[in-house]
Amino acid sequence: MLTIAKEHILDHINPNANIKLFGQEVNDKTFAISKSDMLIKGDDKDADNIKPDSSFSKDGHAGEPLIISFQIPPTQRLEKRGGFH
Numbered sequence: 001m002l003t004i005a006k007e008h009i010l011d012h013i014n015p016n017a018n019i020k021l022f023g024q025e026v027n028d029k030t031f032a033i034s035k036s037d038m039l040i041k042g043d044d045k046d047a048d049n050i051k052p053d054s055s056f057s058k059d060g061h062a063g064e065p066l067i068i069s070f071q072i073p074p075t076q077r078l079e080k081r082g083g084f085h
Helices: 001-013 028-040 073-080
Strands: 023-025 048-052
Touching: 001 028, 023 028, 028 048
Parallel strands: 023 048
Antiparallel strands: none
16 A cells, blocks of 8 residues: 555655655555565665554554544454444
């Protein structure tokens, strides 16, 4: 999701934008997928900015300036609890 947003901004909004990606993922599998996606696409520095744990309960990027934040709720957990009808 982060790399797609970055590509969209650079391709369609501002090709000169300075974009730094930061993220957190509580699920081990999707955490690994996110980091590997960035490494495959050549975003080595951004891959170091992907942290484990939930961004809702533990800030893995304390002290970093925040300009825009995309937060996606943990949909799998909502589904298991009957949150979607």
